[in-house]
Amino acid sequence: MISYQLSPHQQQVKDIVHWFAENEMRPISLEADKIGRVPDDWLEKVNSLGITLSTATFGESDHEHMDSAASGKENERKGERQGNRLAVIAAEELGWGDAAIALTLPGPGLGGPPIQAIGTPEQKRRFLSIFNRDEPPRWGAYALTEPEAGSDVAGIQTTARKVEGGYVLNGQKIFITNGKRASWVVVFATIDRRMGRSGHRAFVVEKGTPGFSCPRLAHKMGLRASETAELVFEDCFVPDENLLGGEAYYENRQSGPSGFRVAMQTFDNTRPIIAAMAVGIARAAYESTLDMVRRDYPKRGRPFQLAAGTLANIEQEIQSARLLTWEAAWRADIGRPNAKEAAMCKAYAGKMVVDVCAKCLELFGTAGLDGQWVEKWYRDAKIFDIFEGTNQIQHLIIARHLYAPFGVRV
Amino acid sequence: MTKSLEDYTLEEAGQKIEQVLNENPKPIEGLNAIYQYDITDENQSFQLHLADGKAKVEFGAPQKADCILQISFADFKKLLLGELSGTVAFMTGKLKIKGDIGKAIKMENVLRQYNVKQYL
Ligand SMILES: Cc1cc2nc3c(=O)[nH]c(=O)nc-3n(C[C@H](O)[C@H](O)[C@H](O)COP(=O)(O)OP(=O)(O)OC[C@H]3O[C@@H](n4cnc5c(N)ncnc54)[C@H](O)[C@@H]3O)c2cc1C
Numbered sequence: 001m002i003s004y005q006l007s008p009h010q011q012q013v014k015d016i017v018h019w020f021a022e023n024e025m026r027p028i029s030l031e032a033d034k035i036g037r038v039p040d041d042w043l044e045k046v047n048s049l050g051i052t053l054s055t056a057t058f059g060e061s062d063h064e065h066m067d068s069a070a071s072g073k074e075n076e077r078k079g080e081r082q083g084n085r086l087a088v089i090a091a092e093e094l095g096w097g098d099a100a101i102a103l104t105l106p107g108p109g110l111g112g113p114p115i116q117a118i119g120t121p122e123q124k125r126r127f128l129s130i131f132n133r134d135e136p137p138r139w140g141a142y143a144l145t146e147p148e149a150g151s152d153v154a155g156i157q158t159t160a161r162k163v164e165g166g167y168v169l170n171g172q173k174i175f176i177t178n179g180k181r182a183s184w185v186v187v188f189a190t191i192d193r194r195m196g197r198s199g200h201r202a203f204v205v206e207k208g209t210p211g212f213s214c215p216r217l218a219h220k221m222g223l224r225a226s227e228t229a230e231l232v233f234e235d236c237f238v239p240d241e242n243l244l245g246g247e248a249y250y251e252n253r254q255s256g257p258s259g260f261r262v263a264m265q266t267f268d269n270t271r272p273i274i275a276a277m278a279v280g281i282a283r284a285a286y287e288s289t290l291d292m293v294r295r296d297y298p299k300r301g302r303p304f305q306l307a308a309g310t311l312a313n314i315e316q317e318i319q320s321a322r323l324l325t326w327e328a329a330w331r332a333d334i335g336r337p338n339a340k341e342a343a344m345c346k347a348y349a350g351k352m353v354v355d356v357c358a359k360c361l362e363l364f365g366t367a368g369l370d371g372q373w374v375e376k377w378y379r380d381a382k383i384f385d386i387f388e389g390t391n392q393i394q395h396l397i398i399a400r401h402l403y404a405p406f407g408v409r410v
Numbered sequence: 411m412t413k414s415l416e417d418y419t420l421e422e423a424g425q426k427i428e429q430v431l432n433e434n435p436k437p438i439e440g441l442n443a444i445y446q447y448d449i450t451d452e453n454q455s456f457q458l459h460l461a462d463g464k465a466k467v468e469f470g471a472p473q474k475a476d477c478i479l480q481i482s483f484a485d486f487k488k489l490l491l492g493e494l495s496g497t498v499a500f501m502t503g504k505l506k507i508k509g510d511i512g513k514a515i516k517m518e519n520v521l522r523q524y525n526v527k528q529y530l
Binding site (some may be wrong): 008009012013015016019021023048050085133317367 | 446506507519
């Protein structure tokens with residue numbers, strides 16, 4: 001069974017990430033939101049501390065780092081992977097600090113999981129070893145969304161035409177987190193639109209590749225400090241070595257959903273992390289509202305009762321989202337399928353954080369609207385209902401998994 | 411030839427740290443704190459007292475430390491040599507921290523500024 005008690009190591013990770021969130025992120029949070037970016041000197045500082053946003057930071061990379069002298073005891077520990085649980089514990093604290101800054105922490109970001117999952121050993125080395133605290137901060141990115149293909153991922157229009165020595169990419173991607181600053185972007189394209197999902201391929205396109213450009217950054221309602229880029233590929237040549245997984249990976253799966261599956265598997269790992277950040281934002285809003293109510297509300301009477309009731313409800317909502325998130329991460333750690341649970345926690349947490357922030361803003365009243373944290377969190381929260389699959393799409397995924405055993409296709 | 415860090419005893423390593431920090435005190439200027447290293451597999455501790463740009467190493471735990479770092483001797487040496495980053499050590503459970511986490515993070519930054527190999 002899952003335990004609700006954090007292990008000493010989990011508690012340590014929570015404490016130290018919380019320290020970082022409180023002492024390094026919060027002090028620049030409102031300013032970063034205002035100027036619409038995370039200051040470069042701050043990014044250089046945290047990079048030199050070795051702090052990165054990578055699902056592999058927690059234990060997973062251990063397999064590679066562990067030298068041959070690994071003792072029996074360490075092997076035992078490897079047996080019980082807890083990378084996903086540590087990642088959601090850390091992500092909640094980062095979300096509590098500032099979600100936009102969290103998404104801007106150097107590292108492979110969303111681009112990491114597909115490379116980890118299907119990259120050849122050579123690709124993993126080439127693309128994942130560049131994130132190093134002795135070098136300038138670097139980023140990876142993940143580019144799936146297109147103007148005509150958001151939720152409908154199977155409908156991607158970006159084409160990859162096979163030529164001598166590689167592929168030529170043509171198309172456009174939108175809303176790509178860290179797309180401009182990234183050293184490389186995992187780009188999904190189709191080799192033949194008629195093939196549907198089985199025609200999808202994932203390419204790693206490196207910054208500076210001729211034909212690859214970033215004409216525009218989006219100006220958003222929330223997560224303003226996080227870079228959201230539009231990317232364009234015009235006769236962009238990508239060498240064979242950058243086809244993620246290599247030809248062999250796709251040949252073996254001629255009939256399967258190939259590149260599409262890669263894109264979707266990423267979400268099983270990353271949705272719980274996004275859900276955890278949403279829990280963190282909600283907790284931040286809750287804590288600051290609780291403080292304010294304690295300080296500023298009359299201690300009896302109808303308004304106080306209402307506020308107390310609302311706050312109790314909020315706490316319950318946050319805890320429900322957290323537990324769903326932990327379950328999804330736990331399943332991933334023990335190697336069980338978690339697509340349904342990942343969709344459930346993301347759907348629940350994405351909606352919960354919007355509701356919680358709205359209620360907190362109400363409790364603050366007009367005072368909350370002007371240059372306050374809650375106002376920012378409210379704007380940030382809405383995006384958690386959209387990216388990594390909108391709420392409606394999560395429900396579709398859940399329904400598919402629920403009804404598939406009964407032969408009902410949704 | 412001089413001994414390589416891998417062969418150092420804890421005592422020798424401690425003395426070396428004190429010497430290196432005092433020879434080049436710039437990174438520790440303004441840092442006033444007591445760090446305690448518990449070397450888990452050797453059942454030994456030593457403290458690093460930093461004050462007024464000077465470093466002093468004391469074995470055992472003579473004073474109350476601001477921050478206690480628990481790590482195996484082998485990993486401690488890797489940390490000094492820059493082969494293991496404090497953050498990775500921490501995230502993978504090789505390093506445990508008690509007390510003032512801010513001070514621990516400062517120490518990570520200080521250590522990085524010494525190219526320990528150069529002194530060996
Ligand atoms: C800040 C931010 C960062 C992002 N970062 C990235 C990134 O790094 N990489 C990346 O690839 N993408 C990224 N995205 C894109 C994001 O994943 C998409 O916005 C999201 O998948 C929704 O797609 P869409 O915007 O095209 O909406 P649409 O798919 O056009 O959906 C519009 C509405 O219709 C609903 N809808 C659509 N289809 C159905 C259906 N079948 N049944 C019921 N309802 C449906 C949706 O739920 C939604 O409410 C980011 C988005 C934002 C806002």
